[in-house]
Amino acid sequence: MVLRGTKSKYKTGSNKETTPQPSSKMASAVSSQPSTSHKIKPLKIKLNTVDINEESDSDSGNSQTEFQSALFKKFECILQKALKQTSDHITDKLTREIREIGLRTAELEIRVDDIESQTQHYISEFKNLKEENVLLQSRLEDQENKDKRANLQIRGILESVTDVQAYITTLLQELQPGIPMERLEMDRVPKSQCSISCLPGYRKVPSSSIHPCCHSCVLCSYGEISNITDSENCMKCPDHEWPNENRTRCIPKEVEFLSFTDDTLSLVFITFSLLCFGKTLLVLVIFILYQDTPVVKANNKSLSFVLLVSIMLGFLCVFLFLGRPVDVTCLLRQIYFGILFTIAVSSVLAKTIMVCIAFKATKPNSVWRKWIGVKLPTCIVLACSSVQVIICVSWLSISPPFQELDTHSHQEKIIIQCNEGSVIGFYSVLGYMGILAAVSFIIAFFVRTLPDSFNEAKYITFSMLVFCSVWIAMIPAYLSTKGKYTVAVEIFAILISNNGLLYCIFLTKCFIILCRPELNTKVYLHSQRNI
Structure with missing residues (x-):
C-alpha cells in the first residue's frame, strides 16, 4: 500500500526526488516475505510512486497553464483597453491641434492677403508719386531753362558728336x-519738347493744328478720373463711387439716411417722441383713475381711451422712420402710420357726431335719443378704420413700398430711402385721413356754439384746425425736399399733429381734474348744459 502525503528521497543520477516512505508495520511484513517477493514488492512501490508523481505533476502543470492563459488574456484585455484610451486621447488631442493650426493658418492667410493688398496699394501710390516727381522735375528744369538768358538751342549737330x-x-x-x-x-542740354506731360487727373487736348505733338492739359470733367500720365480720355466712375479731390481714383460715395446714432436730427426726434409718449401715457393714467368723474363721463370715456391709445402709438411710429431703410420698415411705416391716424381722426369724428346728437336728444320726444350710447361711436370708428385698412391692403397688393438707392439726386452721395411704390396708394391714404379730418372740422365748427358740457365741440374744432393745417403745409415741403430731410418733414408732421390732438382735446380736462376739482361736479355739468 502506498500513502500520499509521506515523503521520501531517492537519487536518480545527480537529481533528488521525493518518494513516500513505508511505515514500520509494512516494513516488518516485508521482512517476513520470501526473498523473491522482497525483491519484487519494493519495485512495485517505486513504479506506483512514479506514476502518482507524474499524474500530480501533469495536473499541476495543466492548472498552471490554464492560470497563465487566463492571466495572459486578462492582461491582454487590460492592455487593449489602455491602448484604446491612449489612442483616443491622442487622436482627440491631435484633432484639436490640427483644428487650431487650421484656424491659425486661415488667420495668417487673411493677414497675408491684407498685407499683399496694402503692398499693392502702396506700390501703385509709389509709382504715381514717382511719375509726379518726374513730371515736377521736368517742369522745374523747363522753368529754369526759360529763366536763363544764355540757354542755347542748337540744331543740326552731327550724330557722330x-x-x-x-x-x-x-x-x-x-x-x-x-x-x-x-x-x-x-x-x-536743352529739351526739344513742345508741351509738358499731363499728370493723372488731367487729359490731353490738342492745342495746335501745325504741330500734332503739342497739346494742353485739361482737368477731367466732374465725375471722371484719369490714373495714368498723358491720358487722352478720362474714365467715368460707377454709380456708387465718386472721384477724389485730385480726380485720380474713384472712392465710395457717402451714404445718407436718418441714422439712430450718428445724426443729431434723429436724436432730437427720438427725445421729443419719447417725451410726448410719456405725456400721453400720463394723461391716459389720469383718465383711468378719474374715469367715474363727470368730466371723463361727459366726453365719452371709451372714445377718449381709444383716442389716447392711438395718439400714444402714433408717437412710437416715429421709430419706423429712423434708421437705415429696409423693405420691412418701408412696408410698415406708411401702413402703421395711416391706420393709427385714421383711428384717431375717426374717434374725433365720432366725438363730434355724439356732441351733435347729444344736443338734439335734449329736446322732448326726440328720435335722436335712441342713438345715444356706446354702439354708434364704436360703429363709426370701425367703419372709418375699415375703409383705411382696405386702401392699405390694396396698396400693398398692387405696388408695395420698397427700399431704393438714389444715386442721381446728389452726385457726391447715395440716398437710401423708401420708394412708396404706388404714388396713388400713398396719397389715397393721406387723402382719406384729410377727408375725415375735414368732415370732423366742419361738423365741430357748426356745433361749436352749442351749450355742451365743457365745450367739447370748440376743442375738437381747434384740434382739427391744427391737424389739417399741419398736413396741408406738409405736402409742398414733402415734395420739395430730398433725402433724409423728406423723412424729417413727415416725422415733424406726425409729432405736431399728434400734439395738437393731445393738447387741444385733453389739456383743459386734465387741468379741471387736477387743479379745479370744484368744476368736476354734476352741478357744474348741468349748469353748463342749461346755459
Missing part, C-alpha cells in the same frame, strides 16, 4: 574767340 558740351564750347570759341569761358553755361 558724342561730347556735345565740348563741341559747343569749341564752336563758340571759333565764332567769337574773345569770349570768356566762365560766361559759357553748359550745365544742361
Whole structure:
C-alpha cells in the first residue's frame, strides 16, 4: 500500500526526488516475505510512486497553464483597453491641434492677403508719386531753362558728336574767340519738347493744328478720373463711387439716411417722441383713475381711451422712420402710420357726431335719443378704420413700398430711402385721413356754439384746425425736399399733429381734474348744459 502525503528521497543520477516512505508495520511484513517477493514488492512501490508523481505533476502543470492563459488574456484585455484610451486621447488631442493650426493658418492667410493688398496699394501710390516727381522735375528744369538768358538751342549737330558740351564750347570759341569761358553755361542740354506731360487727373487736348505733338492739359470733367500720365480720355466712375479731390481714383460715395446714432436730427426726434409718449401715457393714467368723474363721463370715456391709445402709438411710429431703410420698415411705416391716424381722426369724428346728437336728444320726444350710447361711436370708428385698412391692403397688393438707392439726386452721395411704390396708394391714404379730418372740422365748427358740457365741440374744432393745417403745409415741403430731410418733414408732421390732438382735446380736462376739482361736479355739468 502506498500513502500520499509521506515523503521520501531517492537519487536518480545527480537529481533528488521525493518518494513516500513505508511505515514500520509494512516494513516488518516485508521482512517476513520470501526473498523473491522482497525483491519484487519494493519495485512495485517505486513504479506506483512514479506514476502518482507524474499524474500530480501533469495536473499541476495543466492548472498552471490554464492560470497563465487566463492571466495572459486578462492582461491582454487590460492592455487593449489602455491602448484604446491612449489612442483616443491622442487622436482627440491631435484633432484639436490640427483644428487650431487650421484656424491659425486661415488667420495668417487673411493677414497675408491684407498685407499683399496694402503692398499693392502702396506700390501703385509709389509709382504715381514717382511719375509726379518726374513730371515736377521736368517742369522745374523747363522753368529754369526759360529763366536763363544764355540757354542755347542748337540744331543740326552731327550724330557722330558724342561730347556735345565740348563741341559747343569749341564752336563758340571759333565764332567769337574773345569770349570768356566762365560766361559759357553748359550745365544742361536743352529739351526739344513742345508741351509738358499731363499728370493723372488731367487729359490731353490738342492745342495746335501745325504741330500734332503739342497739346494742353485739361482737368477731367466732374465725375471722371484719369490714373495714368498723358491720358487722352478720362474714365467715368460707377454709380456708387465718386472721384477724389485730385480726380485720380474713384472712392465710395457717402451714404445718407436718418441714422439712430450718428445724426443729431434723429436724436432730437427720438427725445421729443419719447417725451410726448410719456405725456400721453400720463394723461391716459389720469383718465383711468378719474374715469367715474363727470368730466371723463361727459366726453365719452371709451372714445377718449381709444383716442389716447392711438395718439400714444402714433408717437412710437416715429421709430419706423429712423434708421437705415429696409423693405420691412418701408412696408410698415406708411401702413402703421395711416391706420393709427385714421383711428384717431375717426374717434374725433365720432366725438363730434355724439356732441351733435347729444344736443338734439335734449329736446322732448326726440328720435335722436335712441342713438345715444356706446354702439354708434364704436360703429363709426370701425367703419372709418375699415375703409383705411382696405386702401392699405390694396396698396400693398398692387405696388408695395420698397427700399431704393438714389444715386442721381446728389452726385457726391447715395440716398437710401423708401420708394412708396404706388404714388396713388400713398396719397389715397393721406387723402382719406384729410377727408375725415375735414368732415370732423366742419361738423365741430357748426356745433361749436352749442351749450355742451365743457365745450367739447370748440376743442375738437381747434384740434382739427391744427391737424389739417399741419398736413396741408406738409405736402409742398414733402415734395420739395430730398433725402433724409423728406423723412424729417413727415416725422415733424406726425409729432405736431399728434400734439395738437393731445393738447387741444385733453389739456383743459386734465387741468379741471387736477387743479379745479370744484368744476368736476354734476352741478357744474348741468349748469353748463342749461346755459
